[in-house]
Amino acid sequence: MASSATRGPAVELPTFKGRPGWEFTDISGLDLAAYERALPESGAPAPASAGAPAPLWTLPAATLPDGVLVVSSLEDAEQLGSLLAADDDVFVALNDAGVRGGTFVYVPRGVIVEQPISVAALQSRSGTLVNQRTLIVLEEGAQAEVWEQFLSGEEELDGVFNAVTELIVGDGARLRYVCGQGLSERSWMFGAQRAQVGRHAALDWVALGFGSARGRVRMETRLAGQGAEARVTGAYAPRGRQHIDFDTTQEHAATNTTSDLAFRGVLQGSSTAVWKGNIIVDPGAQKTDAFQESRNLLLSKRAHADAIPGLEIQANDVRCTHAAAVAQVDADQLFYLRSRGLPEPEAKRLVIEGFLAALVERFEPGPVREVLGTALERRLELVLG
Numbered sequence: 001m002a003s004s005a006t007r008g009p010a011v012e013l014p015t016f017k018g019r020p021g022w023e024f025t026d027i028s029g030l031d032l033a034a035y036e037r038a039l040p041e042s043g044a045p046a047p048a049s050a051g052a053p054a055p056l057w058t059l060p061a062a063t064l065p066d067g068v069l070v071v072s073s074l075e076d077a078e079q080l081g082s083l084l085a086a087d088d089d090v091f092v093a094l095n096d097a098g099v100r101g102g103t104f105v106y107v108p109r110g111v112i113v114e115q116p117i118s119v120a121a122l123q124s125r126s127g128t129l130v131n132q133r134t135l136i137v138l139e140e141g142a143q144a145e146v147w148e149q150f151l152s153g154e155e156e157l158d159g160v161f162n163a164v165t166e167l168i169v170g171d172g173a174r175l176r177y178v179c180g181q182g183l184s185e186r187s188w189m190f191g192a193q194r195a196q197v198g199r200h201a202a203l204d205w206v207a208l209g210f211g212s213a214r215g216r217v218r219m220e221t222r223l224a225g226q227g228a229e230a231r232v233t234g235a236y237a238p239r240g241r242q243h244i245d246f247d248t249t250q251e252h253a254a255t256n257t258t259s260d261l262a263f264r265g266v267l268q269g270s271s272t273a274v275w276k277g278n279i280i281v282d283p284g285a286q287k288t289d290a291f292q293e294s295r296n297l298l299l300s301k302r303a304h305a306d307a308i309p310g311l312e313i314q315a316n317d318v319r320c321t322h323a324a325a326v327a328q329v330d331a332d333q334l335f336y337l338r339s340r341g342l343p344e345p346e347a348k349r350l351v352i353e354g355f356l357a358a359l360v361e362r363f364e365p366g367p368v369r370e371v372l373g374t375a376l377e378r379r380l381e382l383v384l385g
Helices: 090-097 331-339 344-360 367-384
Strands: 036-038 069-071 101-107 117-123 128-138 143-152 160-169 174-182 188-197 202-209 214-223 229-236 243-252 258-267 272-281 288-298 304-313 318-328
Touching: 090 128, 090 160, 090 188, 101 117, 101 143, 117 128, 128 143, 128 174, 160 174, 160 202, 174 188, 174 367, 188 202, 188 229, 202 214, 202 243, 202 367, 214 229, 214 258, 229 243, 229 344, 243 258, 243 288, 258 272, 258 304, 258 344, 272 288, 272 318, 288 304, 288 344, 304 318, 331 344, 344 367
Parallel strands: 036 128, 101 128, 117 143, 128 160, 143 174, 160 188, 174 202, 188 214, 202 229, 214 243, 229 258, 243 272, 258 288, 272 304, 288 318
Antiparallel strands: 069 101
């Protein structure tokens, strides 16, 4: 039995419907003190391990240019906490306070990393609280692609995974960040992720939310420099009684900035999902071009999704649009496919695959599209049983 000093601290958790941002996710059943604090392990579980889920993807090890740093220590990370401070959020404070694992990726000025950098954090034991911290820094003119996945070592692992991520994209730099969450469907997942994009820089951010029983992740992108661009793509596919909650922000803080966000969800069983998005245009951020959409496909009459777009515009020369939809599988599409001789299960699967293909097609043909397509296909097999 671990001592109380190694267990989760006594903190005041947000009250369901009592604090802005927590209107849709009830965490009253979470007792942090019951979970022992533990460090995450680096690397994904071997697919052949008994009882261990397969990783979301497997990428070859990258050959890194001189000066590029990929370490599991945050001691030398001067920018740590520059975007997310302990007083920002109760779960950020929890991450900041105690035992914490971390990943630090640093790409110096002007360096181009040709191969994707793959990192993973593994929660190996039930009854543990894992605080994972990720900091990715690209200096001016640098280019890199980082794939990170959060995984459980056992299918039935009961734990709390608390991730805090900071992405710093320097002037003229280009970052693609793919973050996949494939935790046990008995675990809790909390995430606070924030990106800052510099002048004429570009961020391509992908989020996959497949695992966990309940939790909430907020993703915030701040376009801080003139001409900055961000594309955010998200997919989730809960089943059973899973609950997924994404809260996204696109903040335009400079002129001539562009953001494009698209989230799609497929829900089975009695699962629930929430996407709440906000486009913020700061005073003086003229020539902003921003778009956000969330579309959900319900595969069961008991599944439920909320899609809530929002706009806060404080400049007068902008273009900001949004779209949201929640629907069941189109009966006309099913009828058409079945009239061509396809059995109903196969016809339904084709409709769902077409719905998700719109996300995959946001990426250029090549390895990224293939890996993401495969990850979505595997998850769909589990959801459809």
